[in-house]
Amino acid sequence: MSSLRKWLDGEDAYPLRAEWTAPPSKKKRTRKTRADDRRQLEGFLRVYAVCAVVLCIGLILCLVLGALRLPAFASPGNPTDNEVVRRYVGSAEAETGAENVVAGMILNYRGFDTFGESCVLFVALCCVELLLWATKPALREEAAASRKEAPRDAILARVCTLAVPCVLVYGLCILFNGHLSPGGGFSGGAVLGAALILFAVAFGGERVRRFFTQRVFDAVRISGLLLYAVLFGVYVYLGANGIESGLARVLVQIIDVAVGLVVMSTMYGFYAFYTKGEL
């Protein structure tokens, strides 16, 4: 445990070093063998580069020849235009209550898959947080130094005063309207996260931290994931595709918002951990 702690603080590059020691090298390296090694390495790198180029030319040839033999692009009789599409488009509105078939499909027919994706995002954010834990003090010093020497960009701030509200409203619109128009959880959450990043770049992370504290951030990302799990469980328990269209629409919309919350907090979290190592 203490070795993990050390690794998190960046003191020790390898927490398992105590368990794994390098085998002692057998012969003493002389200058001659070292020069030999270098020559060997250079030769190997040359052969490696040639092999890589040849491999990639071969890959291009194979793939392009394969691509030319594919069924023609965008023609109606393609093998991809099959009964699955007809089933999805034909009964999506009745079964999921979503007019946007893409949103309805990823939240209903492929709901478990999307839940897995949300978990991937959540875990990726946790990993980034752990990895950049060690850089927190250095980042804090850097931020203080850069704040002292360079004031905020006036042009950027003025443009962002106009742009950020528009982007936020657009993001909220496509998040809440995702089942009726293009958009949905992933797009809306991504736009909202980008708007928050823009705001933080223009006015400084402290302004964001006023309303988006560590506690709020944790609550948002965990409650998003939990909301998804619980509501999707309820949805499946009630009969999944068989339930009434109006109820399905409400459930899909709330699940959509939950995905949006997870995506938004992940996107802003990446930015925050990269700049400050904390929120």
Added chain:
Amino acid sequence: MLSLLVENRYAVTASVLFAVGFLHVLLHPDLIKKVLAFNIMDSSVFLLLASRGMIAARTAAILTDGGADPSRYVNPIPAGLVLTGIVVSVSVSAFSLALIQRLYGAYGTTDMRKILEEMKKRGE
């Protein structure tokens, strides 16, 4: 030949991008450029997938004015697949960039060959 290339333009572009991205991944010693090339490979796969779902003279699958007539809309399945893929590819590249920052902190370089040499020197 040219007409065939133009007809399958998306698939051809995607395959060339994939192969060139693979070449970049193999040949660049800089880890950041490897991650960048990996992102480009990702996007080329998405391009191929999404182009397979396209059908000429049909609109995106949003059932507002046309009713649920399947012959009016393009295939929604690739779009759904790619949508989740884009977001996951971002989180993967964020994770690898964080790893690269830690590697830089430990070894003082992002060049993979130099990192390997340094590791050998330190006997790890």
Added chain:
Amino acid sequence: MTAVECILLLLLLVTGVTAPLQKHPLIMVITFTLFGLVLSVLWMLLQAPDLAITEAAVGTGVTGVLFYLTLRRIRRMQGTEDDE
């Protein structure tokens, strides 16, 4: 329409192939951002508006920002090492 698509695809190829070749880190990130922008227009032409929105926000915005932040951090760490 085909001509527009071909031009955009060529632009995609050029930016995709040259982005990792750039020496200057900032130009590299900007080229990659351009790649994402062209891709998001292509999603629109492929009748996938959901993808276009997500790519414009994520592929263009957030990924570019993450690359830029990493490069800036590495440059700063280099700077402090040179001072010592």
